[in-house]
Amino acid sequence: MTKKLKIKLLPNGEIQMETQGIKGKKCLDYIDVLKKLVDVNIIDTKPTEEYYETESEVITDNSAEIRTDF
Amino acid sequence: MSCTVVAVPILLYQAFIGLTAAAGIAAAAANAANNATLTKQDYETQENCQTKNIDNICTDIHAITVNNIIEKEFETPFMDKGILLKTMEEHGITNIEESFDGKITGNLDTFSFLFEKPSESFPYRMKITCNQNDNAKEKAEDINSEYALNVQEAAYISIIEKLKDQNMQIEDETVQENNTIVLTINLE
Numbered sequence: 001m002t003k004k005l006k007i008k009l010l011p012n013g014e015i016q017m018e019t020q021g022i023k024g025k026k027c028l029d030y031i032d033v034l035k036k037l038v039d040v041n042i043i044d045t046k047p048t049e050e051y052y053e054t055e056s057e058v059i060t061d062n063s064a065e066i067r068t069d070f
Numbered sequence: 071m072s073c074t075v076v077a078v079p080i081l082l083y084q085a086f087i088g089l090t091a092a093a094g095i096a097a098a099a100a101n102a103a104n105n106a107t108l109t110k111q112d113y114e115t116q117e118n119c120q121t122k123n124i125d126n127i128c129t130d131i132h133a134i135t136v137n138n139i140i141e142k143e144f145e146t147p148f149m150d151k152g153i154l155l156k157t158m159e160e161h162g163i164t165n166i167e168e169s170f171d172g173k174i175t176g177n178l179d180t181f182s183f184l185f186e187k188p189s190e191s192f193p194y195r196m197k198i199t200c201n202q203n204d205n206a207k208e209k210a211e212d213i214n215s216e217y218a219l220n221v222q223e224a225a226y227i228s229i230i231e232k233l234k235d236q237n238m239q240i241e242d243e244t245v246q247e248n249n250t251i252v253l254t255i256n257l258e
Contacts, residue, residue, distance in 0.1 A: 003257040004241065007229065011249040013082045013147075013221035017075040022257075027072040036236075038228045040077035041084045047073045 005030060007037075015040060024054055081221045083147040083193035141199045142206045146185075148194040148217055153224060154185060157217045180204055219249075226251055 001021035008016040017034050019027040031042060078084040148154050154174065158166055163176035163183060174185040174194075181204065184197040196213070198206040233240060233255065242254040 005255040005257060007253045007255065009222045009225050009229075009251040009253070011215075011219055011222055013079055013218040013225075015077045015079065015225060017077065019072045022072045024072075031075055034075060034077060037232045038225045039080045040225075041080060042075060042077050043084060044076040045073055046076075 005033070007034070079221050079225050081150040081153055081224060082218070083149050138202045139199060140202050140206070141197060142210075144196045144198070144207075144210045146194050146196050146210075146214060146217070148185070148196075150221075151187075153217060153220050154194060157213060157220050158183070160220075161213055161216055181206075181209055222249075222251065229253065 003021040004019070006018040006020060008018075010016065015034070015038065017030065019030050022030070027047075028045065031045070034040065035042075148157075151168075151172075151174070155166065158174070158176050161178065163178045166174065166176040168174050172187060174183075176183045180201050182199040184199075185194040186197070187194045196210055198209060200206050200209070230240075239256050240253055241256040242252075244252045246252060
């Protein structure tokens with residue numbers, strides 16, 4: 001899945017950010033990205049299913065491509 | 071999605087978020103219930119006060135009034151003077167002035183406004199003086215909503231400019247029916 005940031009600017013001034021295609025705790029790194037884009041105070045973070053997943057690995061040998069998903 | 075982050079721009083006082091605009095202002099109005107309806111008695115008191123010896127300072131005198139004028143105070147989430155002044159102008163408030171101590175005043179029809187910030191860490195308080203028949207609460211809610219929209223606009227401009235600086239691409243930009251702006255940024 002393509003890695004994306006979805007930033008929602010609500011009319012009451014609140015900002016919500018969702019990461020997509022970013023597995024594990026790496027999504028939390030994007031909090032710093034948000035802080036660089038706009039001066040904010042973070043008031044809540046909610047992990048989703050992807051938070052508990054790991055990145056898939058691709059292993060190749062001479063003859064075949066083996067994909068391992070954990 | 072992998073995680074959701076909820077944030078509040080520093081232009082808004084963060085303890086205020088979570089209340090609806092109406093609820094927040096209603097709570098503050100309840101706290102301000104001790105603001106008495108100003109009466110002719112108060113006027114006379116003010117007048118007597120002014121004729122006293124100059125060394126006797128009058129205290130605890132509310133704004134001068136005659137019958138049918140009320141003064142109500144509201145808490146707001148307004149942290150930024152620039153956004154507040156912009157909001158006041160866009161709302162049609164005129165005679166906007168800032169005093170040496172940072173108080174901001176203005177007028178609109180029968181409404182008079184005073185905004186005062188207790189300290190840098192806390193938001194402005196809004197005092198509205200108007201006729202008894204005017205709806206001060208509704209006026210306060212209108213200004214609150216408009217300030218929030220200006221915060222949304224400021225956040226949008228900041229994000230767009232900073233994305234350009236970092237060569238990050240906006241894949242999609244939509245405005246939902248409830249005026250939420252949704253920016254989708256491709257990270258690859």
